Amino acid sequence: MDAIWALGLMSGTSFDGIDAALVKTDGVGLEAFGPGGAFDYAPGEMDAARAVHADWRPFRRAAAGGDAAATLAQAGREVDAAHAAASARLLARAEAAEALPEIVGYHGQTVAHGPDDPAGGWTWQLGDGAALARALNRTVAWDFRCADVTAGGQGAPLAPFYHFALARALGRGPVCFLNLGGVGNVSWADPEAAGPEAPGALVGFDTGPANALVDDWMRARTGQSCDRDGAAAAAGRVHVDRLRRNSIEAFVARRPPKSLDRNEFVQALEAMQGLSTEDGAATLTALSAICAAGAQAHLPRPAATWILCGGGRLNPTLAAMIAERVEAEVIPAEAAGLDGDLLEAQCFAYLAVRALRGLPLSAPGTTGVPRPLTGGRISRP
Secondary structure, eight states: OOOEEEEEEEEOTTOSEEEEEEEEEOSSSEEEEEEEEEEEOOTTTTHHHHHHHHTOHHHHTGGGOHHHHHHHHHHHHHHHHHHHHHHHHHHHHHHHTTOOOSEEEEEEEEEEEETTOTTOOEEEEEOOHHHHHHHHTSEEEEOOSHHHHHTTSOOOOOTHHHHHHHHHHHTOOSEEEEEESSEEEEEEEOTTSSOTTSTTSEEEEEEEESSHHHHHHHHHHHSOSSOGGGHHHHHSOOOHHHHTSSSHHHHHHSOSSOOOOTTTTTHHHHTTTTSOHHHHHHHHHHHHHHHHHHGGGGSSSOOSEEEEESGGGGOHHHHHHHHHHOSSEEEEGGGGTOOTTTHHHHHHHHHHHHHHTTOOSBOTTTTOOSSOBOOOEEEOO
16 A cells, blocks of 8 residues: 555643644555644633533533534534644644645544543544545544444553554664653563563553643642643652652552543642642652652563653653653664654554554554454544
């Protein structure tokens, strides 16, 4: 199958904006990377979507109507409109670069994630791929997670299949990709395996909180959206006793597959009460590093290199704390020749082509799904 250009879109639970990137791929290998960029949300642009994410439970019952249903509908329109606008801006650059995409990978906006719900696993992303296909007049792949959850998988992480392709392109292996978003997730990849769905090729799972707890702490204490450059954590002291006052250890020790909702460990924030801003930031940053390093116990064999991705790679305090605890070389994505800001968007461009061609997006080693499984819905304009 010939390689085609694909546009990937990703909006994380930080609600700061949309990452968009172009990749040329046949759904197996990577032929070329095209333009990409980050498109920040304007003030007020995502107010309804933020409200749904902040307290999603009333909106799960919104089908009956009323104010909740109206807010939920507005949230969906906001997400679609923002992604259409970001796509249009990147498509202008793509045309100049002769890299116009044949398909768009639309992750949507995660509201909540409950794969282990005793009443039945579920995952919830805002965003209508059919609406985006009409707006862009392009084929859109979307709803990437639901098929996996329905089949008994965790629905996350989905990045490992893309990380496998990157590991092959880099000629490194085995290698770990550690994505530090709101939640951390790790992909251990052996690029010498026959393919990403082959037994033993991949292990992927969520490690625990990455930036979410520190971001929430800084927002509550200072109004800032994050601990920029890890400055507050660097100036603080880690309170080891506070690290023991939470249940995260049980999650770290649990064997994969496993995945998290962004807000699953809010009790860790409560354990920081009474600390200074700096000490709380330091302690929560250490907690994220401990969670990340704890992933080593669940890997088939050690990786020589850990590649840091996501916004957390720009926090030198967090990166240093991880490097102290991981028995391997720890480098940012850029040191491996990658764009650490665009990897997640590139991932959904890659997965869009796999979905279009009926190739698996997940496997027992990544989400715990019983067998390699394709997924995603395809909407055409």
